[in-house]
Amino acid sequence: MKKISLHPLTWPICSIAIAISVVRLNTPLFAIVSVGVVGFIVFTQREDAPWGKSFDWSLKVALWILIIRIFIGVSIGLPIPGTTLFTLPRIPLPDWMPGIRIGGAVTLERVSSALGEGVIICAIIVIFSAAASLTSPHRLLRVLPIYVYEFGVTVVIATSVLPQLVSSVARIRMAQRLRGQQTKGFASYRRLAIPLLEESLARSLDLAAAMDSRGYGVNRKRSRYRPISWRMSDSAVVACAGIVMALS
Amino acid sequence: MRGDSDGLIVIKFSDVSLIYPNSTTTVLENLNLEITEGELVLVIGPTGSGKSSLLRLINGLVPHHTGGILAGDITVDGISTRDVKPGGLAHLIGIVGQNPLNGFVADTVEEELAFAMEALNLPHETMRKRVEEVLDSISLTQLRSRSIATLSGGEQQRVAIASALVMHPKVLVLDEPTSALDPIAAEEVLSILHRLVHDLSLTIIIAEHKLERVIGFADRIIHINGDGQTMVGTAEEIMAVSNIAPPIVHLARALGLDEVALSVRHMRRMTQELRDSTPIHRVKTKPASTLPVIEIENLSLAYGTKIALNSISATIFDNEIVAIMGRNGAGKSSLLRSIAGINELEHGQVLVHGLKPKDLHRKIRRESIGYIPQEPSDLLYCQSVTKECEVADRDNELTTGTTHALLTQLVPGIALHRHPRDLSEGQRLGLALSVVLSANPKILILDEPTRGLDYEAKKTLTRILIEFASIFNRAVILATHDVELVAELATRTIFIADGDIVADGPTLDVLLSSPAFAPQVAKVMSPQPWLRVRDVLDAIGGRTQSC
Numbered sequence: 117m118k119k120i121s122l123h124p125l126t127w128p129i130c131s132i133a134i135a136i137s138v139v140r141l142n143t144p145l146f147a148i149v150s151v152g153v154v155g156f157i158v159f160t161q162r163e164d165a166p167w168g169k170s171f172d173w174s175l176k177v178a179l180w181i182l183i184i185r186i187f188i189g190v191s192i193g194l195p196i197p198g199t200t201l202f203t204l205p206r207i208p209l210p211d212w213m214p215g216i217r218i219g220g221a222v223t224l225e226r227v228s229s230a231l232g233e234g235v236i237i238c239a240i241i242v243i244f245s246a247a248a249s250l251t252s253p254h255r256l257l258r259v260l261p262i263y264v265y266e267f268g269v270t271v272v273i274a275t276s277v278l279p280q281l282v283s284s285v286a287r288i289r290m291a292q293r294l295r296g297q298q299t300k301g302f303a304s305y306r307r308l309a310i311p312l313l314e315e316s317l318a319r320s321l322d323l324a325a326a327m328d329s330r331g332y333g334v335n336r337k338r339s340r341y342r343p344i345s346w347r348m349s350d351s352a353v354v355a356c357a358g359i360v361m362a363l364s
Numbered sequence: 365m366r367g368d369s370d371g372l373i374v375i376k377f378s379d380v381s382l383i384y385p386n387s388t389t390t391v392l393e394n395l396n397l398e399i400t401e402g403e404l405v406l407v408i409g410p411t412g413s414g415k416s417s418l419l420r421l422i423n424g425l426v427p428h429h430t431g432g433i434l435a436g437d438i439t440v441d442g443i444s445t446r447d448v449k450p451g452g453l454a455h456l457i458g459i460v461g462q463n464p465l466n467g468f469v470a471d472t473v474e475e476e477l478a479f480a481m482e483a484l485n486l487p488h489e490t491m492r493k494r495v496e497e498v499l500d501s502i503s504l505t506q507l508r509s510r511s512i513a514t515l516s517g518g519e520q521q522r523v524a525i526a527s528a529l530v531m532h533p534k535v536l537v538l539d540e541p542t543s544a545l546d547p548i549a550a551e552e553v554l555s556i557l558h559r560l561v562h563d564l565s566l567t568i569i570i571a572e573h574k575l576e577r578v579i580g581f582a583d584r585i586i587h588i589n590g591d592g593q594t595m596v597g598t599a600e601e602i603m604a605v606s607n608i609a610p611p612i613v614h615l616a617r618a619l620g621l622d623e624v625a626l627s628v629r630h631m632r633r634m635t636q637e638l639r640d641s642t643p644i645h646r647v648k649t650k651p652a653s654t655l656p657v658i659e660i661e662n663l664s665l666a667y668g669t670k671i672a673l674n675s676i677s678a679t680i681f682d683n684e685i686v687a688i689m690g691r692n693g694a695g696k697s698s699l700l701r702s703i704a705g706i707n708e709l710e711h712g713q714v715l716v717h718g719l720k721p722k723d724l725h726r727k728i729r730r731e732s733i734g735y736i737p738q739e740p741s742d743l744l745y746c747q748s749v750t751k752e753c754e755v756a757d758r759d760n761e762l763t764t765g766t767t768h769a770l771l772t773q774l775v776p777g778i779a780l781h782r783h784p785r786d787l788s789e790g791q792r793l794g795l796a797l798s799v800v801l802s803a804n805p806k807i808l809i810l811d812e813p814t815r816g817l818d819y820e821a822k823k824t825l826t827r828i829l830i831e832f833a834s835i836f837n838r839a840v841i842l843a844t845h846d847v848e849l850v851a852e853l854a855t856r857t858i859f860i861a862d863g864d865i866v867a868d869g870p871t872l873d874v875l876l877s878s879p880a881f882a883p884q885v886a887k888v889m890s891p892q893p894w895l896r897v898r899d900v901l902d903a904i905g906g907r908t909q910s911c
Contacts, residue, residue: 165471165513252471290706291742295800296730296759307745314741314785319466326467329423330480330527331454337485341478341495 119161123350124255131247133357135240137364144232146364147239154246162249169282174245178238185237189230192218198225259344284315371400374534374567375422379436381592382417382426391417393592394436399584401534402565404557406572406582406599408608410818412788413590415571416462419537422569423457424450441534454480458528462539462816464520465512473515474499474508477527484531494530502526502556517692518549525556535567536560542577543815546691546845548880550577557581573818576610576848576884579603580627599626608819611848611884615897628887638904639892645903646893649870652855653682657807657839658703662712665698665863672698674863675712680807680841685833687854687871688843689881695863696843697738700809703841704735717806727803730760734805738812740796744784749795752784756799771798774828790821797828808832810842814849822846826853851875851883851895871895 134154138147155171162168191204194215206219288311297307327333377397383390391414399405407415420426424445427434438445441456461467470476477498481491499505502522507515515523521541528536538557542550558581560566572578585602587595595602603613603624612631616624619638625631658680665673672695680686688696701707702714705721714721716732724732737743746752753767760767771778775794784792793813800808808829814822830853833840844850850857850871857874859867859881867874872893875882886895894900 165511255471257469258475287737287739288742290701291735291737291739292745294704294706294729294733294735294737295743296726296728296803310745310747311742315739322461322463322466323469325420325425325429325450326459326461327469328429329425329450329454329457329459330469331451331483331531332469332480334449334451334454334483335485339482339485339488339491341475341482341488341491 119163120349122353123344123346124251124259126350126353127247127250128256129354130357131243133354133361135243137361138236138239138243140361140364142236144235147236151239151242154243158246158249163252165252167251167253168249171242171245171249173282174242174249178241181241182231182234182238185234186227186230189233190222190227192216193226195220196223196225196229198223200224201227255344258340281312281316284312288312288315371402373398374401374441375399375569376439377421377436378438380421380438381435382414382421382432384430384432389590390592391432392421392588392594395594397586397596399567399569401567402561403583404561404568404570404581405584405586406570406575406578407586407588408572408575408602408606409588410590410608410788410820411573411790411816413588415588416539418586418588419459419539419569419571421445422535422537423453423459424448425459451483455484455531456533457535457537458525458531458533459537460521460524460528460539460541462543464524467524468512468520471511471513472508473504473510473512473523476512476523477530480527480531491530494532498526498530502529516549517544518546518552521545521549521553522556525553529560533566535569538568538570540572540816541570542572542574544692544812544845546689547577547847549692550574550845551880554578554581573816574846574848575608575819576612579610579612600624611897612888615885615888615900618897618901628884631888635888639889642892642904644892647872647895647899647902649855649872652684653837655682656680657682657684657717658841659715660699660703660712661714663699663702663709663714664711665695665702665707666710671863673702676860676863676865677712678858678865678868680839682839683833683837684856685829685840685854686842687850687857688841688860689845689847689850689857689874690860692845694860696860697811698863699860700735700811700841700843703807704733704809705729727760730800730803730805732806734800734803734808736793736796736800736808736810736813738815740793740813741784743796743799744792746784748781748783749778749787750780752795752799756802760803762802767798767802770802771795774798774801775824788821789816790818790824793817793821793825794828801832804836805838807839807841810840810844812843812845814844814846822849822852825849829853847875847881847883851886 134150138150158171162171195217200221200223203221204219206217209216209218285308288308292307297304375398377395380392380395381390382392407418409415417426420430421434421438422440426432428449440453443453443456445453468476469479474495477495478491481494499508502525504522504526507519507523512520512523525536541553545553554577557568557570561568570578579599582599585597585599587602587606587608600623603609603626612626612628613624616631619635621634625634656679660676660678663673663676676699688699690696698707702709703716703721705724719732721733744752746755750768753771754764756767757764771794774797775791778787778791778795784795787795813825817825826849829840832838854871856869857867857871858865859874867877872895875895876886876893883895885897885900889900892903894903
């Protein structure tokens with residue numbers, strides 16, 4: 117499929133619109149459908165750039181959140197009457213905590229409501245990360261107004277660190293597997309986190325220094341070499357998302 | 365002779381002292397220096413001595429960006445760095461960092477070039493004109509619409525230089541511009557700089573470890589000791605006394621010549637007699653063992669549609685030190701990773717002591733293959749040197765202190781409570797090496813170990829690797845761009861281009877067959893097959909004194 121070049125703000129605006137519709141409709145089916153659509157767009161449109169891969173990561177994170185949400189939803193909270201699937205042993209709580217219970221009967225309704233809520237939360241995460249993986253953070257920065265200078269710098273650092281983290285993770289994991297370390301399990305995350313944090317910090321400082329010495333933010337006004345213009349295709353994409361939001 | 369006081373002074377350091385908070389050593393002390401227009405000044409010194417700080421003082425990144433206490437004053441074209449922030453000097457000074465990729469802001473080459481001009485609000489027409497000019501002068505026209513992420517190391521460096529030049533600066537500052545480049549790409553970058561100095565009278569300040577690459581271009585040298593002391597002088601003056609020197613200077617000293625030569629041409633003239641009076645003398649090398657350690661058969665590898673390795677076969681034997689050389693992106697790292705068992709192999713196989721490296725895990729892996737990645741710090745994750753050693757002891761079921769003992773043997777004098785991040789490049793490599801070597805691996809693989817290492821650290825690395833290979837009878841494989849290092853230690857060199865092995869043989873033969881990859885001593889002494897200062901001395905025997 118041909119890749120269309122859009123304004124860097126187009127996808128972020130769309131993702132906000134779709135996320136609002138997901139929340140307003142509050143039906144898992146719509147959430148799943150929008151994740152499907154968004155996923156299709158990402159897999160056909162994303163560039164082979166570091167930030168492109170952030171979508172895959174968000175899918176994994178969303179899956180974990182879903183699992184945790186279902187587990188908590190089923191084991192803790194108010195009982196919902198209905199068809200009992202199975203009964204968990206109930207942990208007795210003191211009298212001053214009425215209304216909360218841990219364990220007990222697991223009903224079909226309880227599972228489905230936990231699942232439904234989980235799906236909606238995950239859908240929102242995935243929708244926003246889709247925008248992140250479709251939008252080059254560098255181009256996004258270029259359309260930000262200059263008067264948000266300090267903020268703009270923060271945005272550059274944050275956006276360039278996150279996707280680069282993804283590629284650094286792969287590299288560090290590889291190195292540590294070669295040191296004969298386990299790359300699964302809790303301890304491995306600690307081993308990963310420290311070199312990763314150090315590296316991204318150093319990298320961000322480099323970037324900030326480079327931007328500073330190239331005169332970023334010196335002038336209140338900023339000229340454009342090749343202005344990024346808002347085109348018909350951008351309006352069309354945003355309009356579609358807007359209609360979805362209006363209908364929801 | 366440039367460097368005299370007759371030129372227009374562009375940069376002036378007056379009584380500059382610099383100290384960082386939480387540090388006991390002064391980086392610079394009372395430095396007085398005037399740099400005139402069109403000078404190329406080289407900054408040398410051991411790692412961590414403050415070369416980068418000196419460079420960053422010029423446009424005020426130090427102390428505006430990094431903190432630190434600065435006394436004295438630095439002016440660039442009459443503007444004091446006290447009065448303006450780095451951004452205010454952007455039109456005067458172009459600065460190219462150690463790793464240009466970290467400083468890129470835009471996606472494509474053209475947009476990157478325009479970035480700084482946009483920030484200074486230059487009119488559209490000016491920008492278009494300047495971008496075209498620079499694309500032509502640095503020969504980047506082919507790359508103008510390429511995505512930055514897909515550029516090779518040499519191309520990135522050129523784009524970084526170009527994006528500084530579009531501002532028409534008076535001063536260009538470069539921090540180790542060739543450390544990550546292969547000799548050919550480095551040559552390209554340096555010849556551009558040389559041309560800029562001569563054609564545009566640009567003032568250039570470079571920090572660099574690989575002096576053999578840059579020394580011929582330098583008008584003056586600033587030598588930083590690390591304890592605040594600096595020496596400033598012409599290249600000849602500094603090289604006559606400096607302990608940091610390229611092989612060509614070491615050769616002149618070893619031969620007892622009265623003056624040091626900085627170019628191969630000059631040195632050849634001075635050693636004409638010596639070369640001619642000695643019959644062609646080939647250095648004897650130890651025969652390699654016949655016990656194969658690594659067997660590579662028809663190995664092929666591709667990333668998507670790009671072929672990284674194209675049906676490579678080679679056998680590596682015990683106690684060999686094999687250097688893998690080639691341009692950036694030729695497939696060196698891919699080969700090393702296949703041997704280490706990270707990459708999925710497409711065709712063919714790799715056997716290490718008869719085992720497939722991909723199937724090795726944990727302790728067996730540590731005992732079979734030691735691997736040092738391009739960033740040695742990827743292996744380290746503890747909060748201090750001591751803890752790092754303790755973990756290695758525990759992993760390998762050694763008595764406590766073994767790794768630490770190894771570390772002190774390899775690189776003495778590392779403060780144990782320090783964080784690995786705060787060590788110098790050489791010390792960090794030493795720590796990673798001792799962690800890996802504590803498992804006593806049967807083979808050792810190093811990917812670009814000399815990036816950012818100074819001569820002293822390189823010497824230590826050479827000693828460690830030679831001992832490991834010869835005393836323990838182990839194979840060492842390293843990918844590197846550093847011809848001088850290869851000449852010092854490798855017994856065999858494999859040259860890769862475009863995924864194929866184009867040369868494989870004793871280091872002596874491979875290095876001498878290609879002028880671009882010949883070490884300095886070989887260039888001076890050609891047609892004599894000598895690669896190192898040591899070889900020359902061995903060959904001429906006791907005649908050193910009489911020269």
